[in-house]
Amino acid sequence: MTPFLSAADYFAAKLAYETDPTDLAAERASGTAPLVIDTRSAASWSQGRIPGAVHIPNSELEARIGDFASTTDAAIVVYCWGPGCNGSTRGALILASMGYTNVRELIGGFEYWAREGFATVSDDGRGRRAPDPLTAPLPPTA
Template sequence: MDLSQITEALQRDAVWVVFLNVLLQQAGLPVPAVPTLLVAGSLAASPAQAAAMLAAAVLASLLADAAWYAGGRFFGYRVLTGLCRLSINPDSCVTQTEARFQRWGLWSLVIAKFVPGFSTVAPPIAGSLRMRLPGFLLAAAAGAALWAGGAIVVGWLLRDELQDALLTMSRHGRTMAVAGGLALALWLAWKLWQRYRFMKLAAIPHVTPLELIEAMASDAPPLFLDLRGPAMIASTAPIAFATRADVENLLQSVGDWPRQAPIVTMCACPGDATAVRAAHVLTELGYTAVRPLKGGYEAWLAANGQT
C-alpha cells in the first residue's frame, strides 16, 4: 500500500486502517506501520480522533504481543528460533536478541518498538522467561503508546509538510516507485550478499551429536562450549560437562586448553550461526581442531532422547 492509497483509506476510516496496519506489522509481516501513523496524525481533525487512532494502535500492538508472549510461554525458545530462521542473515540472531533483553530487562519491551527487528522477538522471549503477565502487558502498552503516539504527534506537527510531500509523490508517482524499487533492490542485494558470506563461513566440517556423545565418553573428551545465552540456559537446563561461553570472550572460556586438542561449539540458532562464528574465531586464534555441533541444541536434545 503506497502513501496515496493510505491517505484515501485513512480519510474513509482512519481508526480501522491504523488498527489493521499495526496488527499486521506486530504479527511479523513486512507491512510498515510508521508511514500510516504519520499520515494518520497529519489528517487528524481533532484531539479526540488522534486519541482514537492511538488507542487502536496500542490495542493492535498488545494483541499481537500477547499472542507472541503466549507462544514463548508454551513453546519456549523454539518460537524465537523459528522467527530468526526467517531472517535473511541469521548470524547470531537468537544470541543478540537475548543479550538485549538481558541488558534492558523490562525496559526492553518499552523500547522494543524503536529497535528494528526487536519488536517481534521481544514478546516470545518474555514469555519463555516466564515474565509476569501484568508487568509484560504494562511495559508492552507503554512502548506501543510511545511509539505510535510519537509518530502520530510528529505527523500532526508536520501536517503541512506531509501533505505537500504526498501531493508531490502523487505527481511523480512513477519516479518515486522506481526510486523506491531501486532502494529496495539494493538493500535486498546487500542482505543476500551477507547471507552468501555466512553460507561460505558455514561450509566447514561439523560434528554430529552422536559423534560428540562418543567423544565425551572417550579418554580424551573435547572441550564442549555452550554458546546459548544465560537466560536460555536458565529456562531450559545447563549441560553438566559443557563450558558456558560467548563469542566476545572465547579466550576466557577456553582458558589453558591445548591448541591442538578438540573443541566443539554449540548454539541454539538457525544454521548453527553462532557456533560457526565461534569456530572461525577460535581457528583464527590458533586452535586447530574446532568444529560446530550440527543441528545445535535441539539436535543435542534429540540425540539424548529429551525432545
C-alpha cells in the first residue's frame, strides 16, 4: 500500500500547522505575534494563561472569532491545557472549517508554555516558573 503522503510531506505539513512554545515566544518577541486563543474553560483561564491571549472556549469560537480576526488569513495559534487535551485541535478544526487558512496549534499547550519558563498571567497577577530541565535548557551555573 502506498501512503498518501511521503514522510517529508507529512512532516512539512505538521510543521505548517503546529508551533511550540519556544517558536511562539520568538514570534512574539519579533513583533510578528499571531492572535493567540485559549480554548479552555473559564476556570482554567482564571488559573493561568499566556499573556495577551484571548479567551474563546470552543463552544463560542464560531460566534466570537470575528471580533478578533478580521480576515480568514489572520495568523492564529490556538492552545488548551497540555498534551493530554485536544481542545486546541478541536479549535483549530473549527477555524479551518470556517475557512481560516493560517491556523496553528500550540503543541504542549499552556502546560509546556509554563514549564519552559515563559511568563504567565492569572487572575492573581503575572508570574514565571523556573524552566523545567526536562523541557528547557537551564541557564549555565557559575
